[in-house]
Each structure stands twice: as C-alpha cells, then as structure tokens.
Amino acid sequence: MASRKAEATKAAANAVFVPELVERPVARRIFAKLAKHHHDAHCELDHRNPFELLVATVLSAQSTDVMVNQVTPELFRRWPTPEALARADVAAVEKVLSRLGMYRQKTRNIIGLSRAITEKHGGTVPKSLAELVELPGVGRKTANVVLGVAFGAPEGVVVDTHVQRLSQRLGFTRHGDPKEIEQDLMQLFPRKDWDRLAHVLIFHGRRICTARRPACAACPVQRECPSAFRAELVGRKPARVRKPAKSQTARA
Ligand code: SF4
Numbered sequence: 001m002a003s004r005k006a007e008a009t010k011a012a013a014n015a016v017f018v019p020e021l022v023e024r025p026v027a028r029r030i031f032a033k034l035a036k037h038h039h040d041a042h043c044e045l046d047h048r049n050p051f052e053l054l055v056a057t058v059l060s061a062q063s064t065d066v067m068v069n070q071v072t073p074e075l076f077r078r079w080p081t082p083e084a085l086a087r088a089d090v091a092a093v094e095k096v097l098s099r100l101g102m103y104r105q106k107t108r109n110i111i112g113l114s115r116a117i118t119e120k121h122g123g124t125v126p127k128s129l130a131e132l133v134e135l136p137g138v139g140r141k142t143a144n145v146v147l148g149v150a151f152g153a154p155e156g157v158v159v160d161t162h163v164q165r166l167s168q169r170l171g172f173t174r175h176g177d178p179k180e181i182e183q184d185l186m187q188l189f190p191r192k193d194w195d196r197l198a199h200v201l202i203f204h205g206r207r208i209c210t211a212r213r214p215a216c217a218a219c220p221v222q223r224e225c226p227s228a229f230r231a232e233l234v235g236r237k238p239a240r241v242r243k244p245a246k247s248q249t250a251r252a
Helices: 002-014 024-037 050-059 065-078 082-086 090-097 103-120 140-150 161-169 178-188 191-207 246-251
Strands: none
Touching (some): 024 191, 050 103, 050 140, 065 090, 140 178, 161 178, 178 191
C-alpha cells in the first residue's frame, strides 16, 4: 500500500502536460476575448517620454514594475535627460537604485546608454530595433517595449516571463526559448496587434493565469484554452530520478 502511494506521488512529480497547438483563428479568438476582458491593459512602468521608458525597462529586469516605479521619480528628478544621466556620479546613482536587484550593473547600463544616446544619437532615443539593441543593457525585449509603447511601431512581440508561460499554456507555441516564441507569435498575429498582445498577456498572467494556481474557473478563455485546469503541468521539466547513494547500493 505504502509503495503504491509512493509510486503515485512519483508519477505526479513527473507529470508533464503538453497542450495541443491551437489554429490561427482560435488563437485570434482567444486574444480578442482576453483583450476585451483586460481592456485597460497597458505598460505598467511609469514614464513621461521614450527616454524614461527605456531606462525604466532596463531597470525592470528581475525587479517588479512596482519596485521600479518607486525609484524612478527620484532618479528622473535628479537626472532628467540622457545628457544629465551620462554625466552622473556612479555612486550617487547606485544609491538611488540600491533597492533594486543587480543595481550596480543597472547603474552602469543606464549611464552607458545615456552616453551612447548623447554621443551617437543627438540626445534622442533611436527608433529602430537595430540601433536600440546596440545600447548597453538593451536586449530585444526592452527594445520592443520602447518601440511598441513609446513609438507605436513594434518590430516584434515582447516576450517576458508571463508572455512565455501563457503562450505555452494557450497553445500558441511549443517552444521555450523567448526568440522562438516571439517568431511563433509574429506568425499567428498581425503586426498591428503585437504591442497590445504582450500587454494583454502580461495583464492576464499577473491577474488570472498566474504561474502557480491559475484561476481557470474564472478565466474568460477557459473553453478555448487547451491547458484549462492542467496549466501547472505545462512547461514543467520531469523530476529527476535520483540515483541511490553508494552506501545504499552497497547494502543492497
Ligand atoms: S484556462 Fe487556465 S490555463 Fe488557460 S489561460 Fe485561462 S487561467 Fe490560463
């Protein structure tokens, strides 16, 4: 009896669920329903211009938007432009950012990108993906946030941890790598929806389809979603089977 229970526990730990991929019309219906439900979905990083959005997005890596919004008012009060931040004292900026994870690295990046914007782009944030990803600390995800939110001209889809998880659960992709997920989303949805798609998925991921205990019963796409009520098993890696310790092997 005890061994059956142990086997059942082991099977549950190993359980992985791979949802069916949905067809394009279904994917678009899911997005339409989610967009209606989260009609107020928007970028939750406070900013007043493209430069502030760029800096806030760089700061948001491995930090919550709430935490970033707590430090940026002071940061932009003291150094409101790329020119000002380019000349800032490193220790003073570090002090303002010290509540964020990796604040030393982030300080180097935002001062570095401010210098590059000042020296190479005449003090204005560049408007192309190719130029943005050349700036220190700016990857494809950050660049797409700025292009979509500040300029209304995304060159791709922002794939953060929420977009990654939801794209897998909703059957939009079978990939785990953000770049491949982005390509799948760009194939499924028209360019005009790329920016809004990311905000809607992020809102849904924060409020309903959370990483742990997603609220499937309250979800507006419960009928279309191939992972409904099994979502926590999606994207999971099977538990590793432990080798018995040498002493145990010897005893046996
Ligand atoms: S039904 Fe569940 S798994 Fe599917 S999107 Fe809704 S909350 Fe997420």
